[in-house]
Amino acid sequence: MDARAKLLRSRETLRVALLASEDWQPSYKRDLKTFKALLAGEARLETVTAEYLVGLDQRAPAYVDWSRLPTHVVADAGPVLNNDDAAWKREQTLLTAALLDIITELVATGASAGENLYGIPVGFTTLDEAILVAARTQVAQLVSQVTTTTRDLIRESIQQSIATGEDQAAAVARLSRVINNPVRAELIAHTESVNAYQTGLFNFGKATGAVSKTWDGLAGACKLCGPLIGKTVKIDADFPGGYPHPSRHPRCRCGLIYNYE
Template identity: 50%
Template sequence: MPNRRQLLDAHTHLNAAILESEPWEASYKASPSTFKRLVHEEAALQASANEYLLGLAERIPKLINWNDPKLMQLRADTTLPMSDEVWKAEAALLMASVLANITELQVIGANAGEIIYSIPMGFSTLNEAILVAAETQTAQMVSQVNESTRRYIQQSIKTSIELGEDGAAMKARIMKRISNPVRAEMIAQTEAVTAYQSGIELFAVETGAESSTWDCLLGACTLCKPLDGVTKPIGEYFILGNGDERRMPPGHVRCRCGRIINYPK
């Protein structure tokens, strides 16, 4: 019988094949070899995130002060504050779970730039700029995930109290909300594009690129559509349809927009 690692690997390969068939902006496929690596690493990141969330669901009781009488008053401090050592431990666990995936995705983006624009630079997981960028992105992701987890716990507690559920049912509701595989999918799709584009950005800076042009998918959403064909100097921000700023795609969760890098003529 296959062990869990073998099952996870098989699921990752299947998920990569599915991701490969989904709509992507053309620049991602300009280098078929790096595109193959991109979809595989996104699938691997999704598996890593899903495994972390499953473990987190089992650790949920540690994140809630079940004996606090304020629990039934829906007070935010019934969930341990983000400064608590338990949350710090969760941050460290999540960081360890996904940092290698994020680092590899940054390298893939930089390697794609090398191939597409025919400028070899030798980017790898040993590159200092890659390591710093990957750690920065992962730390930001960890903070956002933990904040979302805390919010989901509070929302689930509120729902359980409104429905008159007992403690066991409340815990089950929270665990189901936290370990939802759709959450891992959303994290992976967004962070994979973020890391890939960050790698492209590092490549662009290192090779003296002048600007980048936002390129949307056909039928782009109202957030990204106004940016289609817009060119900005490297490092400057694009303005989404709702006024939010982005230095690069993704413009939102599950965004598959891309960029074209431009050099001085």
């Protein structure tokens, strides 16, 4: 293991400790084994997302036609972005490869948590078809969202450079700050780890005959989640706002209760 890998692993260990200290809806902690797996998965997801962005930071300048930079017509900034779809398909492939195994593990962790919390053994693993399909679906949606956002961020960065009259060196530096953003990696990991876990828990509920689900959150929950606490909907229905399960927003730590007849 090289020095960078060791440093990243050490950082993940620290992140797990920090994540464990956050306020989680109590159901997450009722099964310590799956809770620890969720924390480890979130920390790992943040690492691989950040590392992808580090790599993208090196590749992104090649996606810009720098010959157009001298123009000061902001409305003309859109074409500065290289719209080579093949290049962005490669980015999607790279990001999918980075995320898929971790998301699959997190979905399986949520399903296993359901087994332990409700005392109904099903035997979900990362090789289960429902887990694999759910993970691929989540990753495909996430990769599409991240790629679209990245292209918009690059376009906006170039527009800013044109508007301020920056030369190429300054524009590349600005672009680097936009792309290589650890806060973005953190937000993605916070949101998608809970999404994956709750997707697995939902698959458990469906497989075991749950008929409805109830939103459960912490006292003093945010204005987005507070109105949902205690609301019950049918197993396949969405909660108000169009969410089938947490997370409702970045850093959401709400949970669900599954109800059986």
